[in-house]
Amino acid sequence: MRQVLWFCAALLLFTGLPALPASSLPFRTVFQGEPIFNTLVAQAERENWRALPLGERTAAVGKALLGRPYRNFTLEIDNYIEAPSVNLYGVDCWTFFEISLGFARMLAVKNPPYNPQDLLAMIELDRYRGGHCNGMYTSRLHHLEDWMADNQRRGLVTNLTRRLGGVPMRGHYENEMSATWRSSRYLRHNVALVPEIRRIEANISARTIYHIPKNRVAAIEPALRDGDVICISSTYRSGFTEHVGLAYRDERGVLRFMHASKDAHQVIIDVPLHQYLYRYRKFAGIMVARPREVSGSVHVAMLGERAGDQNPALAGE
Numbered sequence: 001m002r003q004v005l006w007f008c009a010a011l012l013l014f015t016g017l018p019a020l021p022a023s024s025l026p027f028r029t030v031f032q033g034e035p036i037f038n039t040l041v042a043q044a045e046r047e048n049w050r051a052l053p054l055g056e057r058t059a060a061v062g063k064a065l066l067g068r069p070y071r072n073f074t075l076e077i078d079n080y081i082e083a084p085s086v087n088l089y090g091v092d093c094w095t096f097f098e099i100s101l102g103f104a105r106m107l108a109v110k111n112p113p114y115n116p117q118d119l120l121a122m123i124e125l126d127r128y129r130g131g132h133c134n135g136m137y138t139s140r141l142h143h144l145e146d147w148m149a150d151n152q153r154r155g156l157v158t159n160l161t162r163r164l165g166g167v168p169m170r171g172h173y174e175n176e177m178s179a180t181w182r183s184s185r186y187l188r189h190n191v192a193l194v195p196e197i198r199r200i201e202a203n204i205s206a207r208t209i210y211h212i213p214k215n216r217v218a219a220i221e222p223a224l225r226d227g228d229v230i231c232i233s234s235t236y237r238s239g240f241t242e243h244v245g246l247a248y249r250d251e252r253g254v255l256r257f258m259h260a261s262k263d264a265h266q267v268i269i270d271v272p273l274h275q276y277l278y279r280y281r282k283f284a285g286i287m288v289a290r291p292r293e294v295s296g297s298v299h300v301a302m303l304g305e306r307a308g309d310q311n312p313a314l315a316g317e
Helices: 034-046 054-064 093-109 116-127 144-153 185-189 191-205 214-223
Strands: 157-159 210-213 229-234 241-249 255-261 266-272 283-291
Touching: 034 054, 034 093, 034 116, 054 093, 054 241, 054 255, 054 283, 093 116, 093 241, 093 255, 116 144, 144 157, 144 191, 144 229, 144 241, 144 283, 185 191, 210 214, 214 283, 241 283
Parallel strands: none
Antiparallel strands: 157 283, 210 283, 229 241, 229 283, 241 255, 255 266
């Protein structure tokens, strides 16, 4: 059995941040679907995805994942230890977009050959508060609005929502995880973490969260690009978001919604975005995050990568 003894951030070293405790989950626990990964790498090299802008590169990965089965709870990999993980055999709406984006970034931050640890590094950078997993469930960014704020603070995305005419979501609050903690494998085995989850949700609720109401989305679609992360906002008061996927402009120039669909049971390219929002009453509108390349100020230390081979991309919208 192949084991990986690694820091949760042994793959990513950030200036001025302390070392983190080690995790020793088996490789087959934290990474599933290595044959699919190898197929994606071969396609990326054959079609030169690395030469594409980040958004188009992300959309190319997303298209390559079309037909992947929809699968929930793929991040619930242990009773106690939280670790960056990837499951390419099945994805949900969140893991679909983060794998697409992480793989796209991976192609730019180092030279080939690529290995699963490289993708895990990019997932950690995106998924965890401050870009670091400390082995605790609470280090993961569990809410899309919190993910957007944390990643924007670190220069990894630009929140375009207000710029595109977003308005405040008045009267909403976040309590989903603290109210339904029994549905989480980690929280059931670590009940003492629930107050911290409740504190995180209270902090989110205290912010002003913006969205673009769905009756305004058609008008702003020309400003959206391939690979923009589209977070769908909620009509329910006890939460801010319902779903997430990627913007994709088809051959005719129509802006469509690419996502892991629970109803279709797989990753699909759906109808035009503004039309999709009217499919469900619970959808109120959208938030838009435009990913940025990994900044040169972030020192990426891929396993097996020589310092002379580093090729960190410059940050930019």
